[in-house]
Amino acid sequence: MMAITAAQVKELRDRTQVGMMDAKKALVAADGDMDKAIDVLREKGLAKAAKKAGNVAAEGLAAITIDGNVAAVIEVNSETDFVASNDKFQNFVKLVGQAVVANKPADMPAALALTIDGQTIDEAAKALTAVIGEKISFRRFEIVEKGDGDHFGAYLHNAGQIAALVTVEGADEETARDIAMHVAAINPKFLSREDVPADQLAHEKAVFTEETINEGKPEKIVPRIVEGRVNKWLSEISLVDQEFVKDSDKTVAEYAQSKNGTVKGFVRFEVGEGIEKKQDNFVDEVMGQIK
Structure with a gap:
């Protein structure tokens, strides 16, 4: 069995907000695989969501x-x-x-x-x-x-720490920029639920099914509950299905439609995302300052 390090436990806790022992048990069960450990915690209902790895x-x-x-x-x-x-x-x-x-x-x-x-x-x-x-x-x-009838919406957050570009068919530049602000703030993963890869959808469905069964729900209503949870998850990661930040009564798609537009695509760059941070040893750092 793989030895679990304190650094692994800390990373899992940072990403899932669970207790130390729960994090350690999940890592042991997953043989040190971080993503599997997150699934173990989610199936037990201990972690509702997990942040992406890799400090910026x-x-x-x-x-x-x-x-x-x-x-x-x-x-x-x-x-x-x-x-x-x-x-x-x-x-x-x-x-x-x-x-x-x-x-x-x-x-x-x-x-x-x-x-x-x-x-x-x-x-x-x-x-x-x-x-x-x-x-x-x-x-x-x-x-x-873009086409001649489309509009770009560009938004830079915090002087260029996040750049969001949205393409809207119809509507106007102001509508496109409003949606770009939404993209910068909410960080959708896909344009629509149709864009979610089948294997990712199947994986989430399996995790939700295990979680629902572990909650002791009657077997006959499990599929309905899972369907509801999958739909909620899809609406949270798909731009057009998300509640629009400036008007939560409308989805992003509905907001665009109210301005006679359709969202065609988006790009969001956050400075440093996905780059592993150089991990300094905190103890060595403190000892180095004492010497």
Whole structure:
């Protein structure tokens, strides 16, 4: 059997808000597999939801550049948040956005080979790293194209910590921007429930079924309860089904319809998401300050 570490227990507690012993038992039952341990806790009704792993470590800026019917959402990273307010860094982010939207590169290698100020973006990032004294990296981008009858809604939260871009068919730019604000705040995973992968849907259904059975519900009503829980979960992760933040009486789809529009797509970049944070040993850190 795999030895369970205190760090694993802490991560599971941070992600599920359960007690220490419950977290340890779940990890033992799952043989140290974090995702399985979360399912074990959910099936027992101890954890209603779990936060994504991977503390956000990278700093920097996310930005949106729009040129007619083409938009680019980009993320450029630095090591500290202090650099995000540096004029040279901000100018680099602006030039990268302009180059990406103008050239529509197919992938990151093609994007890094684009030219700004007479050098490739890759070379410019390295040069800026030398000037600022902190690693600068152009991490990712997404190109979005719209039709003439569509509107882009762009919203930057906290000066570029989150960038949300929404495409709405019909309606107007203000409606699209309102929905982009919603995307920034609520962080939907999919546009609609139809976009949820079948295996993910099946997995959630299995977990809800186990949880409902463990609650001692009569067998004949279990499928109905599970269906209700699956529908609630789908409405929470699908943008068009979510309650609109500015008017909770309407879903996002209903809000768009009230403005004669339909939501076609969205992109949301949060700076540093999915990047593992460098874990410092707290005890060593304290001891280092005492010496």
